[in-house]
Amino acid sequence: MPDINPKKVTTKWYKKIISQLSRGNYQIEIAEKNKKYNLENAEIKIISDVAAKGNNINNYSTVLKVTYG
Numbered sequence: 001m002p003d004i005n006p007k008k009v010t011t012k013w014y015k016k017i018i019s020q021l022s023r024g025n026y027q028i029e030i031a032e033k034n035k036k037y038n039l040e041n042a043e044i045k046i047i048s049d050v051a052a053k054g055n056n057i058n059n060y061s062t063v064l065k066v067t068y069g
Contacts, residue, residue: 009057031062042068 009015021028037044048063 011057014057042066 009018031046031048033046033048035046043066045065045067046062047065048061
């Protein structure tokens with residue numbers, strides 16, 4: 001997830017996911033460029049620069065590259 005102040009977020013979807021995550025026992029990680037995760041035969045790599053600047057929260061979206069096989 002992007003490292004932003006939740007009070008700045010205005011979308012219903014983001015507020016809902018934060019609410020649901022806070023109810024469970026989940027570990028939230030801040031998205032870091034070039035970090036990789038492996039899931040069976042797939043590799044997931046974070047390719048965005050999540051350290052976006054500015055007031056537009058949409059610029060903080062995480063972009064993933066999934067390679068299967």
